[in-house]
Amino acid sequence: MPLNILIVDDHPMTVDSYVNLLSDEYFTTVEPFFNTSYNCETAYKKILQFKKQNKSLDFAIIDVSLPPYDQENISNGIDLSTLIRKTHPTCKILLLTMHTEAFIVKRVIEEIKPDGFISKSEVNFESFPAICKKILSEEIIYSDEILKSQKKLIQRNFDWGEYDSQILILISQGVKTIDISNHIPLSLSSIEKRKASIKNHFLLEKGGDIELINKVKQLGLL
Structure with missing residues (x-):
């Protein structure tokens, strides 16, 4: 066979x-x-x-x-x-x-x-x-x-769901927030809430997408 x-x-x-x-x-x-x-x-x-x-x-x-x-x-x-x-x-x-x-x-x-x-x-x-x-x-x-x-x-104790990871990856690839729902099965409002939570974690809500991606790259997470 x-x-x-x-x-x-x-x-x-x-x-x-x-x-x-x-x-x-x-x-x-x-x-x-x-x-x-x-x-x-x-x-x-x-x-x-x-x-x-x-x-x-x-x-x-x-x-x-x-x-x-x-x-x-x-x-x-x-x-x-x-x-x-x-x-x-x-x-x-x-x-x-x-x-x-x-x-x-x-x-x-x-x-x-x-x-x-x-x-x-x-x-x-x-x-x-x-x-x-x-x-x-x-x-x-x-x-x-x-x-x-x-x-x-694990060492940084990040407890992300699979969609949080995908949102970050898509943002780093230049995908606009409004278009992310074309790639993952979440509503725009859900995506915006998750994105806001991620920004709060890394930037304390201070900064945009570029600052967010630069920050996670500095931490070696992207």
Whole structure:
């Protein structure tokens, strides 16, 4: 029985490297079948195609930062992983990222609960196959940078909900408050209340969006 693997990264050479590292020789009991994509749109369509054809998606290796698919409101690898969790709940998910900011890490862990979450700076040609093998053997693998980012939030005793994290991320990306409700399922009034609470925590209500983002970046939280 083949092992269906989805690899999504916006750098074709990286995708090819992952495929080569997870070659037929690596798998001794199953035959891997690789599906590759370089953006959210084609990955989105492949995921739904597997579901429509009643085929299992067994292992997904996804970069967090990807060209978006605006038509379906799929902005990045986090959104793709959410889709996979809904359509293929038994699929193992390995997320790779260059961004280990605390709020992003918190959002990924809370929403996706990935089987693997790795900073790209901590993986190489030798460790990558071993990480994949452990994940397929039911281990949960988070790299040191990801774990440090988690601890940073715990040490500062921040008790944010998932939407608070998303609001900060969207603001940092230049999304206007009035448009945030297009990205998360909250009303404008709820978003404004949460945003005011965050500003009160960091700025004591003194300052705007730029000051807020600068402050959380100074604290290493974004």
